[in-house]
Amino acid sequence: MALVEIRGLHVDFGSPARPLPAVDGVDLDIGAGEIVGLVGESGSGKSMTGLALMGLVDAPGRVRAERVAFDDQDLLALSMRERAKLAGGRIAMIFQDPQASLDPCYTVGFQLDEAIRLHGSAAERANPTARRERAVSLLREVDIPDPPQRLHAYPHQLSGGMAQRVMIAIAVAGRPRLLIADEPTTALDVTVQAQVLALLARLRREHDMAMLLITHDLPVVAETADRVVVMYAGQVMETGDVPAIFEAPGHPYTQALLDSIPEHNEGRARLRTIAGVVPGIDDRPTGCLLAPRCERAEPICSSERPLLRGGGAHRAVRCHFPLLKP
Amino acid sequence: MTAPLLEARDLVRHYRAPGGYFRARGTVRALDGVSFTLHAGRTLAVVGESGSGKSTLARQVTMVETPTAGELRIDGRDVNADAAYRKALRPQVQMVFQNPYASLNPRRTVGQLLEEPLAIQRRCTARERRHAAYTMLAKVGLRPEHYSRYPHVFSGGQRQRIAIARALMLRPRLVVADEPVSALDVSIQAQVLNLLMDLQQEFGAAYLFIAHNLSVVRHIADDVLVMYRGKVVEQGRKHDLFAHPQHPYTQALFASTPRLRARSHEERQTLPLPAPESWPLAPDSGP
Numbered sequence A: 001m002a003l004v005e006i007r008g009l010h011v012d013f014g015s016p017a018r019p020l021p022a023v024d025g026v027d028l029d030i031g032a033g034e035i036v037g038l039v040g041e042s043g044s045g046k047s048m049t050g051l052a053l054m055g056l057v058d059a060p061g062r063v064r065a066e067r068v069a070f071d072d073q074d075l076l077a078l079s080m081r082e083r084a085k086l087a088g089g090r091i092a093m094i095f096q097d098p099q100a101s102l103d104p105c106y107t108v109g110f111q112l113d114e115a116i117r118l119h120g121s122a123a124e125r126a127n128p129t130a131r132r133e134r135a136v137s138l139l140r141e142v143d144i145p146d147p148p149q150r151l152h153a154y155p156h157q158l159s160g161g162m163a164q165r166v167m168i169a170i171a172v173a174g175r176p177r178l179l180i181a182d183e184p185t186t187a188l189d190v191t192v193q194a195q196v197l198a199l200l201a202r203l204r205r206e207h208d209m210a211m212l213l214i215t216h217d218l219p220v221v222a223e224t225a226d227r228v229v230v231m232y233a234g235q236v237m238e239t240g241d242v243p244a245i246f247e248a249p250g251h252p253y254t255q256a257l258l259d260s261i262p263e264h265n266e267g268r269a270r271l272r273t274i275a276g277v278v279p280g281i282d283d284r285p286t287g288c289l290l291a292p293r294c295e296r297a298e299p300i301c302s303s304e305r306p307l308l309r310g311g312g313a314h315r316a317v318r319c320h321f322p323l324l325k326p
Numbered sequence B: 001m002t003a004p005l006l007e008a009r010d011l012v013r014h015y016r017a018p019g020g021y022f023r024a025r026g027t028v029r030a031l032d033g034v035s036f037t038l039h040a041g042r043t044l045a046v047v048g049e050s051g052s053g054k055s056t057l058a059r060q061v062t063m064v065e066t067p068t069a070g071e072l073r074i075d076g077r078d079v080n081a082d083a084a085y086r087k088a089l090r091p092q093v094q095m096v097f098q099n100p101y102a103s104l105n106p107r108r109t110v111g112q113l114l115e116e117p118l119a120i121q122r123r124c125t126a127r128e129r130r131h132a133a134y135t136m137l138a139k140v141g142l143r144p145e146h147y148s149r150y151p152h153v154f155s156g157g158q159r160q161r162i163a164i165a166r167a168l169m170l171r172p173r174l175v176v177a178d179e180p181v182s183a184l185d186v187s188i189q190a191q192v193l194n195l196l197m198d199l200q201q202e203f204g205a206a207y208l209f210i211a212h213n214l215s216v217v218r219h220i221a222d223d224v225l226v227m228y229r230g231k232v233v234e235q236g237r238k239h240d241l242f243a244h245p246q247h248p249y250t251q252a253l254f255a256s257t258p259r260l261r262a263r264s265h266e267e268r269q270t271l272p273l274p275a276p277e278s279w280p281l282a283p284d285s286g287p
Helices: A047-052 A079-084 A108-119 A122-126 A129-139 A160-174 A190-207 A217-223 A252-259 A299-303 B054-061 B083-092 B110-121 B124-138 B144-148 B155-170 B186-203 B214-221 B239-244 B249-257
Strands: A003-013 A019-030 A035-039 A062-064 A068-069 A091-094 A178-182 A210-215 A227-232 A233-242 A315-318 B006-017 B024-037 B041-047 B069-074 B093-095 B174-178 B204-211 B225-227 B230-238
Touching: A003 A047, A019 A035, A019 A047, A019 A233, A019 B054, A019 B093, A035 A047, A047 A091, A047 A178, A047 A210, A068 A091, A091 A160, A108 A122, A108 A129, A108 A160, A122 A129, A129 A160, A160 A190, A160 B230, A178 A190, A190 A210, A190 A217, A190 B249, A210 A217, A210 A233, A227 A252, A233 A252, A252 B174, A252 B186, B006 B054, B024 B054, B024 B225, B024 B230, B041 B054, B054 B174, B054 B204, B083 B093, B110 B124, B110 B144, B110 B155, B124 B144, B124 B155, B155 B186, B186 B214, B204 B214, B214 B239, B225 B239, B230 B249
Parallel strands: A035 A210, A035 A227, A091 A178, A178 A210, B041 B204, B041 B225, B093 B174, B174 B204
Antiparallel strands: A003 A019, A003 A062, A003 A068, A227 A233, A233 A315, B006 B024, B006 B069, B225 B230
8 A cells, every 4th residue: 555646636727728737647656665756857747746745736726636645545635724734744845945945034943843833743742842852853863963052043054955954854843754855955065965865865764754756866866766757748757666767768758868967978979868848838749748859759659649558666658669568 | 288278376266254243254265276277179177066166266267356366377378467468358258157047138139149249349240240140049059030039938958058159159268157057957958068069169169167067077078176165176187087086075076976877885875074064154264
């Protein structure tokens, strides 16, 4: 039984008569304690998928799905209030820019206390001393030096890496079963990125916390995730286990993404590229979404949208002519 | 070998950090004795984390700022000794910025953006300028009808092409590119890197390429300069440096960089840095 089960998730913008799909029928399973990498270029709908799962898609965006279940609980049946209680508690989220996610007017201690007051255990919620102890232990857990002192720090006094650690401490205050991390290390230096990724991996191990790692950075996913979901223009193109999916991609898009990374082009004078750009939300092709940019496209590709075939958690590919048989 | 196009000797740039109620006035040593040479037609990549002085170096090389000490020589002459020489050099040194959403004036059409450098330099007639702009558009992979459009209709990759085109309008001998591809998607990043390399072949400009992505650097650079807190910790030919990084910081940088290929646990462990990020960030108390 998967911790998260999403079937046919749609997030639409535009008018109801002429909807513009940002997320277009996404199926996604996340097992307990599993790290799933959700990969895609800008406009692929990866962040919107995370926000929809968190219940944070604002009007004019409209979310609908056949099923969104968390821990066997149907999230779509919950009231707004129940949903809000879940978000930040058992499902937590961190974002790309930690400095923008923290409130500049309040100390680290106040913001941690707020999270514990809302999502901590019953004993912590009732007792300010217990909350303070928990806040200190959370900061210690995310490797922040001298935690009691740091409670008095304001966000502007933190470096980017430290601010992201504080965000992670706030996120895990409610002992989440799932952490949605949207580009958590994109704004950080590579050395700090390695530390933060190691921290997230450790938290996952110690708390059996599942993670949805949303990023455009394939090497980060290759080193962190158990399984990868590749999105393009609102749809899932391929899913598969790491490292199998990187060693033998099944979808030409996954292959092309890998080929455009300099690491895959050692000794070549020119990088291989994908011609053209991601189609906009209002001009998606009727056939395969990749067809206009795909070197292997045949006539059927521009007339008929392929299905995501293969199924199961291990490998599924949305292509008429997959590079390997699923 | 011929004389270098650009030579920095012990370049130093300090900034005064403002004092506050609880903090004495201090000096930030953004650049603290940096030396290197760059030859025509070659690419020198500058690598380092935020605060290492990469962008400060770019501001000295583009002559936007004057170094506190040290010499910056172009064609063997100190640029900061002679104002007339500096003025003559300005069109020869151009810059490409990281964020093409911020670096292009939204009120100018692409044509105006491309022709502006030529108009400022008063090199040619309006007709010649127009012709040069169309030629350059084609070279960077844009279409003639893009000439009269405004930047907001373009994607990030196309905007960066426009920014590159603008930087090359004066046929500079040196282009300083500050993280030119880090705001772009991977597939677009590859297109823009290819473009930069093609244009270097065609125009022979030298690139000072500032980046934090080592796999990008490995692809595009001839030589690499690794900076840490205003100092050069290691420099050398790309192949030597990537094969045998000498300095512990360079080694830490390589070990921290995620790879697609599976790495052993020892290879990917996060090395403790020589100086961990300090808290809170305090400026050095300087002279």
